[in-house]
Amino acid sequence: MHRFWRRCAAALLLTLTVLAGMLAGATPSTADRRSCPTGQVWRDARSGGDHTCVDPRTLGRRMTGFDPGRHGFRFSNDFQSKPLFDFRFGGLCGGMSYLSLDHFHTGRRIPQQQTLPATGSPLHQSIYGRQVTSIADNLDKWGELTFNPFGWRNREFFTWGLQGFGGGRLQELREAIDAGTPMPLGLFKPDANVWGPHHQVVAVGYELGRYTGDLRSHQQDLKIFVYDPNFPGRTLTLVPHPDRNVFSYLEEPHKTWRTYFVDHRYQPRTPPAFPDPATPAPGQVTELVLHIGTGGDDLRGGNDNVNATIHVAGRPPQHALNLNNSARWIDHYQQTVRIRLDQPVPRLPHHRRAADHHLRRRPRWRQLERQPPDHRHRPRAHPLPRPGQSPGPLHRRQPHLHRSHQLIPQKEGGTAPSGPPKGSPRRIGPERAGRRSSGVSPGERAKTTGTNTAGPRRVKCLAGRRRGRPDTPHPPRAPHS
Incomplete structure (x- = not known):
């Protein structure tokens, strides 16, 4: 009510x-003309x-x-x-x-x-x-x-x-x-x-x-x-x-x-003296600018205020009380507050800030550990060099491995594995390999690789085999310059 x-x-x-x-508004009159000629x-x-x-x-x-x-x-x-x-x-x-x-x-x-x-x-x-x-x-x-x-x-x-x-x-x-x-x-x-x-x-x-x-x-x-x-x-x-x-x-x-x-009713007034922002010093941080947003509930003010505490390593904490000056901050709105530091803080050089930002990023091996087990050791496919292209150092060191095995990490004192790790998805099956190899049947392929056709559906990768091509060794490559 x-x-x-x-x-x-x-x-x-x-x-x-x-x-x-x-009643009080003065509508301009069109009867009063000026004295100048047209x-x-x-x-x-x-x-x-x-x-x-x-x-x-x-x-x-x-x-x-x-x-x-x-x-x-x-x-x-x-x-x-x-x-x-x-x-x-x-x-x-x-x-x-x-x-x-x-x-x-x-x-x-x-x-x-x-x-x-x-x-x-x-x-x-x-x-x-x-x-x-x-x-x-x-x-x-x-x-x-x-x-x-x-x-x-x-x-x-x-x-x-x-x-x-x-x-x-x-x-x-x-x-x-x-x-x-x-x-x-x-x-x-x-x-x-x-x-x-x-x-x-x-x-x-x-x-x-x-x-x-x-x-x-x-x-x-x-x-x-x-x-x-x-x-x-x-x-x-x-x-x-x-x-x-x-x-x-x-x-x-x-x-x-x-x-x-x-507006002829404007009358000048003497404004109060407002403090200017802190003067920036080379290599020093003299002021903090905080952007504070309110959600669905407003900040009432009065006894409901915002306080801030600034911690700097090696210095006592600095307290900034009642940032809203006991005023109400409406909901769904952003307020900007400037806090001048009691003592300037040295600014990190640009390369230090970039290195610190890089270190805060999570390394890829940690990202892989957080993935499901079947993705943890999945190797990344490394493309083979195109015809006429010089081979990279990875191909020169491991020319006998399939491209899907060339990035598998080796244990200390061990040798490169001859097949995909246990639990990783198969690259190709016997029936599929037979359909893709130019007329080579699965039985002949099993004889060539020494794999029992009645055993598990796991085949070894042929030396030099490439997807969609017969089992032939790699063509001779140009010497690396």
Whole structure:
């Protein structure tokens, strides 16, 4: 019952949010036109900027100082969480966008780690907190875009992102970029689903091409350059598709959105100082990276935590307590924890590591001992040299043995056996040998080899006999070079 009422409260809150968005959302007006003649735009879109009308192609690419490779995070947005009713949500794109802008505006260096921070770590807590802020401050924006019955407002929502006058999205974006300020963008999925997955990125520049923002021709020339937390270290290009009423990435065409809005409610905050990963030293191990996976049962946190003990030969053990910081780790998810060693440990040379790995492999003779008895002493067939091929050392040493007996191990002080070991499968029987030898009957073969035909069905291998050929000695071979 409690879960039912909680879901009812969530549905009511969502309905109120949608209504508030419909009432408070400012739909761009198409009546207010810009003062430039057709085919021209202001040189500077800011209210107090240079309003000289110029050809949009002369503006070129307008970029801010935000560089995704330098000011963006090094890891991808692969977070997963269950904040409400055990529904699994993926990604903290808004928190990563906000926190990266916080570091940019305050001049602080962004964390340099390349692994996803574990749930409960200081970096994860900061990203999660900024994620909540980015959603809560724009509930009316998200709610406004969800009201689209039967897709009737698809074209309207799409043109909001192309309108460069009268308070349109493109005008807001141009004003911020021309002022040198990167801005967060909210990207809305084409299906108008309340739960998305919608997205949040950082706009770092734009290029108009031949488009003037008048909702007429050359709309496909517009390019918006963004930092996407899902693609670290890259500057992606958001372009419109008027034939489908969607925006997509030029580099990732399968990523599509109905429209975007500019988040003017972002306020920079001073981020905490996060420790950088341990500096690698030549020939030394200074840090351990643990990948811990949860199964079907989650880690509750609180008093149910993860501890680690590191043992190094000749040193006291190092204890790392409460790796999850008393936070809950959801089920079926992998957490990455970095542990800095108290003292660096010498790294083994490459050849030592390779030799150690080779020694850990189980030798073949041990593998043979674990097989059934009939396979333990089965010899491996060694092919005879082809015609014209020089004989190998094995054939020169044992030319009188059949090829199936040439790899049988010899006991110390003994001689090579004259037949297969006891218990091994027969290579060929009398009747089968008779059918394969060119007209030689089993009786004649038994006389030749001295084997009693009435005895056990075991024959000796003829000297020089080859499968499917008469009992003739091997042809003369060329001397080995």
